[in-house]
Amino acid sequence: MLKFDEVAQHNSRDSCWVIVHGQAYDVTEFLPEHPGGAGIILKYAGKDATEEYDPIHPPGTLEENLPKDKCLGPVDPATIKKEDKKEEKATAKKAEGGIPPLDQCLNLFDFEVVAKTVLKPTAWAYYSSGADDEVTMRENNSAFGRIWFRPRILRDVANIDYSTSLLGNKSSMPVYITATALGKLGHPDGEKNLTVAAGKEGLIQMIPTLASCSFDEIVDARVNDSQVQFFQLYVNSNRKITEKLIRKAEDAGVKGLFVTVDAPQLGRREKDMRMKFDDTGSNVQNSNKDNVDRSQGAARAISSFIDPSLSWDDLNWLKSVTRMPIVLKGVQTWEDAVRAAELGLAGVVLSNHGGRQLDFSRSGIEVLGEVVEALKARNLFPNPMFQIFVDGGIRRASDVLKAVAMGATAVGIGRPFLYAYSAYGSDGVVHAIRLLKAEMEMNMRLLGAPTLKDVVPEMVDTRALSTHVNFTPPSHGSQIYEKLSTAVGMPNE
Numbered sequence: 066m067l068k069f070d071e072v073a074q075h076n077s078r079d080s081c082w083v084i085v086h087g088q089a090y091d092v093t094e095f096l097p098e099h100p101g102g103a104g105i106i107l108k109y110a111g112k113d114a115t116e117e118y119d120p121i122h123p124p125g126t127l128e129e130n131l132p133k134d135k136c137l138g139p140v141d142p143a144t145i146k147k148e149d150k151k152e153e154k155a156t157a158k159k160a161e162g163g164i165p166p167l168d169q170c171l172n173l174f175d176f177e178v179v180a181k182t183v184l185k186p187t188a189w190a191y192y193s194s195g196a197d198d199e200v201t202m203r204e205n206n207s208a209f210g211r212i213w214f215r216p217r218i219l220r221d222v223a224n225i226d227y228s229t230s231l232l233g234n235k236s237s238m239p240v241y242i243t244a245t246a247l248g249k250l251g252h253p254d255g256e257k258n259l260t261v262a263a264g265k266e267g268l269i270q271m272i273p274t275l276a277s278c279s280f281d282e283i284v285d286a287r288v289n290d291s292q293v294q295f296f297q298l299y300v301n302s303n304r305k306i307t308e309k310l311i312r313k314a315e316d317a318g319v320k321g322l323f324v325t326v327d328a329p330q331l332g333r334r335e336k337d338m339r340m341k342f343d344d345t346g347s348n349v350q351n352s353n354k355d356n357v358d359r360s361q362g363a364a365r366a367i368s369s370f371i372d373p374s375l376s377w378d379d380l381n382w383l384k385s386v387t388r389m390p391i392v393l394k395g396v397q398t399w400e401d402a403v404r405a406a407e408l409g410l411a412g413v414v415l416s417n418h419g420g421r422q423l424d425f426s427r428s429g430i431e432v433l434g435e436v437v438e439a440l441k442a443r444n445l446f447p448n449p450m451f452q453i454f455v456d457g458g459i460r461r462a463s464d465v466l467k468a469v470a471m472g473a474t475a476v477g478i479g480r481p482f483l484y485a486y487s488a489y490g491s492d493g494v495v496h497a498i499r500l501l502k503a504e505m506e507m508n509m510r511l512l513g514a515p516t517l518k519d520v521v522p523e524m525v526d527t528r529a530l531s532t533h534v535n536f537t538p539p540s541h542g543s544q545i546y547e548k549l550s551t552a553v554g555m556p557n558e
């Protein structure tokens with residue numbers, strides 16, 4: 066059995082060994098091939114890299130990418146020295162007073178406040194960042210603040226039913242858990258937290274291509290065989306790899322293929338870059354002058370496989386590969402939505418990737434208005450065979466109902482569920498979903514709409530949508546933050 070000190074001597078580009086899950090690997094020859102660049106590996110040369118490795122790599126990645134003889138065997142656990150993780154210590158200190166009990170989270174904003182105190186800085190940067198100046202990320206939620214309800218009265222609202230169906234699959238609410246990458250950055254169970262909660266609460270989860278967990282782990286985490294999942298696809302420049310992924314998803318019973326079309330290159334998320342940049346900038350990478358394009362941060366590094374040449378011409382190929390309904394995720398104009406409908410696709414997600422792609426893209430809810438008008442003008446709406454989804458900035462059931470009133474079938478939610486499980490595991494996500502369900506019941510009752518069919522365009526006033534007022538959402542979660550900051554002695558920022 067190897068000793069840690071033996072591994073520690075192989076800590077350079079000329080001879081680079083790392084430890085992952087107690088096994089030593091010689092990655093010297095792999096360094097130039099690593100999509101994330103040599104620098105991030107060299108940072109852990111001669112050390113235990115397990116904690117850094119896990120959130121980014123699905124199980125089996127090493128075995129799939131290294132020749133057998135590069136696995137050098139087990140390292141005596143008694144000799145392994147743990148890295149002095151300054152940043153983890155700081156985070157632990159912040160939360161040493163513990164986090165508030167789950168039932169003190171009263172809305173989706175509260176989870177963000179709590180997650181910020183428990184997430185590693187790199188994880189917080191990755192999850193919370195938007196592109197450039199984050200104008201679109203803020204606008205995503207602000208835009209909902211410019212839509213007003215027109216509630217109707219004296220309607221029998223004794224029984225409220227907010228169930229619906231997405232692409233022909235039952236859902237307990239017009240909400241799905243959208244695809245967000247690198248789930249293990251926030252919690253060791255990663256995306257499985259979402260699978261379990263979605264199954265328990267009857268929601269559909271969209272499995273991301275860039276998940277931390279393996280596809281099989283996420284599918285195996287279903288709470289029962291009838292649990293419905295969708296798959297979010299980044300098309301790989303190597304189309305064979307993409308075909309294999311799609312077939313695997315279809316064989317696993319996935320019920321919808323959401324092709325991401327707003328990210329031919331991942332956006333410049335500067336919070337993420339700064340964190341990663343400092344992270345890699347301080348490491349051997351600079352002195353080794355790696356040729357990794359670090360100017361795009363970690364996101365670019367993990368997504369260099371995405372095919373920027375993907376175009377409308379490829380849709381017939383995509384349709385030939387699968388019988389799953391195909392939805393384009395990241396459509397931002399009526400022209401592209403109409404084209405998708407005319408091509409016989411199953412729908413579109415009006416989305417700007419949570420403001421993480423092109424800054425100053427309009428919010429999904431803003432685009433929804435023009436898309437519905439354009440489809441109606443061509444007798445393409447309403448059409449149960451072509452569904453419209455919206456995501457970005459949805460934090461309240463009132464946001465969900467505004468989108469439904471304007472013609473969306475359902476909405477996708479990302480960050481709040483990430484924050485919920487980063488702080489509280491899958492129980493956090495279950496709680497978040499139940500909070501939304503309680504809001505749905507109350508909002509629909511007060512709106513005068515017993516079912517989603519009764520949530521109609523006349524119930525919203527969208528005249529203010531086209532003007533951009535600076536709507537700053539109330540400082541949500543401040544109550545919980547105050548409590549928290551006193552509990553753990555943090556300055557009340």
Ligand SMILES: Cc1cc2c(cc1C)[n+](S(=O)(=O)[O-])c1c(=O)[nH]c(=O)nc-1n2C[C@H](O)[C@H](O)[C@H](O)COP(=O)(O)O
Pocket residue numbers: 191192193205243244245246247273274275297325331364394416417418419420421456457458459477478479480481
């Ligand atoms: C927050 C977040 C979003 C990501 C996401 C990762 C995070 C941490 N990632 S990303 O690494 O490439 O940017 C994906 C992804 O893998 N694929 C994708 O289609 N959308 C990705 N999205 C966008 C997501 O699917 C929704 O469009 C967005 O999260 C909706 O906005 P809210 O977070 O405000 O709900």
